[in-house]
Amino acid sequence: DAKTTQPPSMDCAEGRAANLPCNHSTISGNEYVYWYRQIHSQGPQYIIHGLKNNETNEMASLIITEDRKSSTLILPHATLRDTAVYYCIVRVNTGNQFYFGTGTSLTVIP
Amino acid sequence: GAVVSQHPSRVICKSGTSVKIECRSLDFQATTMFWYRQFPKQSLMLMATSNEGSKATYEQGVEKDKFLINHASLTLSTLTVTSAHPEDSSFYICSASDRAKGYTEAFFGQGTRLTVV
Numbered sequence: 024d025a026k027t028t029q030p031p032s033m034d035c036a037e038g039r040a041a042n043l044p045c046n047h048s049t050i051s052g053n054e055y056v057y058w059y060r061q062i063h064s065q066g067p068q069y070i071i072h073g074l075k076n077n078e079t080n081e082m083a084s085l086i087i088t089e090d091r092k093s094s095t096l097i098l099p100h101a102t103l104r105d106t107a108v109y110y111c112i113v114r115v116n117t118g119n120q121f122y123f124g125t126g127t128s129l130t131v132i133p
Numbered sequence: 134g135a136v137v138s139q140h141p142s143r144v145i146c147k148s149g150t151s152v153k154i155e156c157r158s159l160d161f162q163a164t165t166m167f168w169y170r171q172f173p174k175q176s177l178m179l180m181a182t183s184n185e186g187s188k189a190t191y192e193q194g195v196e197k198d199k200f201l202i203n204h205a206s207l208t209l210s211t212l213t214v215t216s217a218h219p220e221d222s223s224f225y226i227c228s229a230s231d232r233a234k235g236y237t238e239a240f241f242g243q244g245t246r247l248t249v250v
Contacts, residue, residue: 066137
């Protein structure tokens with residue numbers, strides 16, 4: 024079962040940073056935080072993951088609070104192509120299943 | 134990144150017939166693959182875990198005799214929807230992780246849109 028809580032929807036102006044929050048208050052010490060996104064009628068796309076340190080890649084940044092009970096995905100300069108449903112998932116990093124929650128539907132507005 | 138390919142991308146079948154969906158890892162070995170189902174405006178629901186060379190593990194509430202899974206090689210898993218009915222119409226998605234990279238990421242196929250008429 025999903026162990027995360029996300030707002031159902033958010034809007035963001037094109038060119039601005041999109042900050043997507045996620046609560047995972049029951050996360051275990053060996054569970055990672057993963058972010059995926061799904062554009063309409065496509066398979067989910069991997070964005071980023073982390074354990075306790077902040078992470079950054081070419082797509083986004085992941086900020087994890089010190090107590091690891093919540094995190095924020097940051098898209099630094101949102102474009103219209105970033106409109107998608109964003110899923111935050113906690114998972115033990117050893118090949119276990121990904122259980123998806125309801126996600127956040129992000130709409131980037133021109 | 135690694136590539137997972139599903140085939141077909143869309144299929145329409147008559148009620149009572151069976152449909153097979155293929156999931157291939159194109160550039161890595163996947164001892165484990167996962168099958169998901171997604172209804173309109175809903176999230177992905179895990180159906181089963183497909184293990185290479187052994188029986189699949191099904192999530193609670195998923196009928197194993199209706200959704201047959203075969204994982205005969207390290208790069209191919211198939212999902213067969215048997216005796217399909219209109220309520221089986223859905224978006225089916227597979228995923229796989231790279232054993233060589235410690236299963237750290239799951240790569241998803243593009244999905245198969247099944248319509249049962």
